[in-house]
Amino acid sequence: MSLVVRDNLPVLIVVALLSSAYVMPLLTKIRRFRFAEFFAVFMIALALSGGIYLGQGILNHGSFTYAVGGWAAPWGIELSLDAVSGFFLITIGLVATPIMLYASYDLVAEVGSRSRAAWFLTLFLLLVAALCGLAITGDIFNIYVMVEVATIASCAIVSARNDSASVAATFKYLMLATIGSGFVLLGIGFLFVLTGNLNLNYIGQTLRLTWQNYPTALWVALSFFTVGFGVKSALFPLHVWLPDAHSTAISPSSAILSSLAIKGYIIALLKIFYVGVGAQIIWELPITAILTLLGMGAIVAGALFALAQDELKRRLAFSTVSQVGYIFLGIGLGNIHGLTGSFMHILSHALTKALLFLAAGAMIKRTGKTRISEMAGIGFKMPVTLGVFAIGSLSMIGIPLFSGFVSKWQLLLGALAKGNYLAVLVLVAGSLLAAAYLLPVLRTALFVRPTPTPAKDEAPSVQLVAMVFLAALVLVVGVFPHQVLQLAQKAAATLLRWGVL
């Protein structure tokens, strides 16, 4: 029994999450609602432990492939379990578990009714399952299916509360995300026509031999992927849906969308670019230069937009636009440090932004105030929540001993190794701008003492546990980055190795 589970663990993680997603509404009918919530937390925690187990195995014994249903590679769907998948699986688990725990406290009150809350659990588990699927899949059409499941789930989860502003934001998101899917599917069509394969490894092998015959077609396909995944992961000029969607959703939705959902598409882009097309072809085409430019533009523009916002969640949403720029900058740099930095930033931004959104949600819930200018002295009321918010802010700025520093340091090394001094400048400027849009929140909340000093009114303990857990992870990754950094380096090396084979 345990052998069966161990041998089929990759596919079981996704299948278990998918099937538990659909029993949620049923479960809330036959058992108490609390039970369904804890079952959801339990399933995600189980997926996390599966991810850690797989990651450990990949780190010790190297990567392996898994044929779904026993159909071998060129015909069946192949899951490829390498350091990339291990790294992203662990990231998903570490971030989704505390978000679910946080959401479980007052989900019914937050979304309106018990049946809506049950469907929220369904959507949440579907999203996590699709992200896990994106992490492990090695098949280009499977990527499309997982991208679509993630897109529909994340669109629907935005309008969980069913208020008119969030429904309008959802519609905008759905339209743009569907255009993104269209571009991705068109790109997949091009790669399929060029190579006759859907398996990423086989596409890579064929392209390496034949791409010189049709560089234009390949270039078109890569542009389609860049635009498609760029829309979905809110790369700067294509980010227009993100601020509305992420700021009007309920806080647990914002947290998972900002921290994980957009990263899933970046992982898919990395897989297609480096495994499917290969590092050497990518370097021959100007795509890396374009990604570098877009990344730098996103860092600066996102931060400037964030500065202009007074609404706390909107400021955090624009901060996501800026931080996604860092990840794309690392991909554009394309050397080992740059890609390691991208992977580390995927983890570090996921932890940090989830923490910030959850803390912001708790503050808004307790005080009913959404604007930063109204939050004077809130730190005296909710010291622990503001404490973890401060940890998140410092990590986002990139202060040493916080996780943000580790990733930005790697990106800086990558930019220096590449000799791209503009990128160095932008990285430093991005950190300063992050300080400029996050520190005023802390200043207003902690140092403006209102009269009379408000009584302590802390967030509920379940939510505090979730936030403190994330804050602790931010610190652990910042102070002892060795293990995680090793896995990220291995993931970057895996991607770069494909082109050289």
Place this chain on the structure above:
Amino acid sequence: MGEFGSRIVQNYPYVFALALFAIGVYTILTHSNLFKKVIGINIMEGSIYVLFIAAGNVRGGVAPVLDLANSDLVYVHPLPQALMLTGIVVSVSVTALSLALIMKLYRSYGTVDAREIARLTRLGNEVGADVTSGS
């Protein structure tokens, strides 16, 4: 006709698909009527079906049902057709979700015009800000 022109003529299904794709995206982005946006999505998805099915087509090929008695038959590629079944399922669910959202939007705003909805949302935000700053 030059070499470029003859290549265009040879590959006319792909050119057609890309033109249709552009029309679909243009419709989604420029029309403010929400229903027209949904129609745009369906045009866009339809163009992708054309591209895939054309890629799998073999001139003179028959439907890919194995005929053991007749070994010199040429079959069209069945894989793109199977893929596009999935694509159709996806686009149906996206259409269903967006129509459901349009219903909700119509109930709360009384209009299906994107610009009008954006204006009303902005108005609502400003009124909300006034209320909170006054209290």
